[in-house]
Amino acid sequence: MAGPSTYFDPADTDELAPRTAELVRRRAAAMGPAYRLFYREPLELVRGEGAYVWDRAGVEYLDVYNNVPSVGHAHPRVVAAIAEQAARLNTHTRYLDEATIAYAEDLLGTFPGSLEHVMFTCSGSEANDLALRIAKAATGGGGVIVTRNAYHGGTTEVAAISPSLGGVDSLAPWTRVAHAPGGGADLHAAVASAIADLELVGIRPAALIVDTIFASDGVFPDAAGLSLAVAAIRAAGGLFIADEVQAGFGRLGGGSAGAGPAGGDDAGAAGQNGADLGLWGFARYGLEPDIVTLGKPMGNGHPVAAVVARRAPIEAFAARGRYFNTFGGNPVSIAAAQATLDVVREERFVEHARAIGPRLRRALEQIDSPRIGEVRGQGLFLGVDLVDDAGRPDEALAIEVVNALRQRRILLAASGPGNNTLKIRPPLVFNDTDASRLVGELDAVLKELS
The missing domain is CATH 3.90.1150.10 (Aspartate Aminotransferase, domain 1)
Known part of the structure; x- marks a missing residue:
């Protein structure tokens, strides 16, 4: 069975309590075999x-x-924000909505000033999919470099750069893997090798995408060589995408990479251009990505995600076409996201x-x-x-x-x-x-x- 072996094995259904077994059978009949359940006893x-x-x-x-x-x-504040907005109106981003604009401005204020635009999606998978589209449009390249057991989402495009889903053999021919941190691995050397391999077969690099806590690779908060790896991908004409879907919005507590368990004395300090460095994993390395993707914790469980990027890649993408997402950035999702961001800050x-x-x-x-x-x-x-x-x-x-x-x-x-x-x-x-x-x-x- 593909995936972590801590998932429930459907062959054990008959051993479950009667109600649980009935729900497992009904779920399998209605939803099919691709879904998974945790634990021997779901x-x-x-x-x-x-x-x-x-x-x-x-x-x-x-x-x-x-x-x-x-x-x-x-959380009662997030619940109230969702309920109040749902009782008023829920549409999409083709209408003007002041709350959506205000949240976009508020969110961008937590990033370095070089990251000027935000585009809303419904999930981290969609955000990473859109990030790849932007990177490929901006660079003219097609090659993507990821870490060896990375997970970046479930769309066709990002499943093709997510070796944790189906192994390295499941990746697209334009994807290359670099050894993740740990065991003395140097991310810079691994990325440089991946760039050379892409160029050897005539594929121009478009992006290096990194989950900044390396969650699926085993959780590595201090990646040796990440800054040099970013410099290498930029020198090769590609962009750096920081996947903050798991690490972002304050979970890491700020600090500098390599500062040790306590996070360093500068943890959570305001950075250049007023950016709140405590919210983002990439800031621990002193990096300013070209593109950042957000998801999971953004709406405290409500489906909302985003891409934050520099102006130039967005302009290159916009020159080739338009972007619209029916539910991405809808007013109810934005209400949930604003309440969640407010709570993160106000409850410290x-x-x-x-x-x-x-x-x-x-x-x-x-x-x-x-x-x-x-x-x-x-x-x-x-x-x-x-x-x-x-x-x-x-x-x-x-x-x-x-x-x-x-x-x-x-x-x-x-x-x-x-x-x-x-x-x-x-x-x-x-x-x-x-x-x-x-x-x-x-x-x-x-x-x-x-």
Whole structure:
């Protein structure tokens, strides 16, 4: 079965409780076999609040996985903004709407001044698809470079640059992969090699696209050689696309790459041109991308995403055609996005992630288990490698840990090229009590399984 092996195996349906088995069968019959469910015993969730969700039986779970409701499940301010706008009007961007313009201006104010335009979509996949269209139009190139286990979305175009979906063999002939950070890999050398390989077969590079936390590659907050890799792609005539769909809007807590778990003294400081560096992963490297893509946490669960870019690439794209998205940037989505951005700032979630993240990381590092390899992360985005007795990636252990934690009412999942990295990215309301609960249960599970 393609994808992480922490997914539910449909062959086990008959072993489930009667109601769960019935829902699984109905879902499969109506929705087909391409969808996946988490855990050996799938969950039917009916309610959420903050960092917690509840199933139909009223059992509470700590959500350590879902970075989409970034300011917390069912945040009342976001809920109210959606309801109020939906009760008034919902159309599209071919009409003037002051709230949409105001949000665009507000959002652009969090970026370096060189990023002058924003275009709205419904999902991160659409945003990355549009980013590739812009990059190809602006450069005249067609080659795209990604990291080895990257995920950038599910459209035809971006699935062709997402090796985590189907492996390297599933990629388009104009895509090249570079080794992700970790294990001493130098991203600059890998990207330079990929550029040379494209040029060897007559493909002009259009873009290097990087998820700035390298989530699907196993969570790497400090990528050696990224700045030089960006310089290399620009020297070859391509653009740098920073995929902030997972890393963006404050989860990393700001700071400088390489500053260590605490994030550095400059974390969250206002940057050049008033940009709030605490919101974006690329800013930790002192970079100004050509294009930035946004998604998942942008509307706290409401489908809204965006492309932010320099003026020149947008003008080159616009010279060849127009852009319209029926639902991208509709007034209800914009209301959700504005409320979410307001909450991130006013409830000081960047500072919160910067404070609690290092404490959580240290606590995870202090778990006395030989089965924990490396703990990596920045702010409230962490990866915990699980290894066997010889220190090799242990996917089977990761499966057991994820399912055992689910039984202990902790929800997370595994990721990385070996599916052995626990991916920790809870809603930003996650607090010290939640962190203690997670660490205690993980410690207990590892002792139990050993």
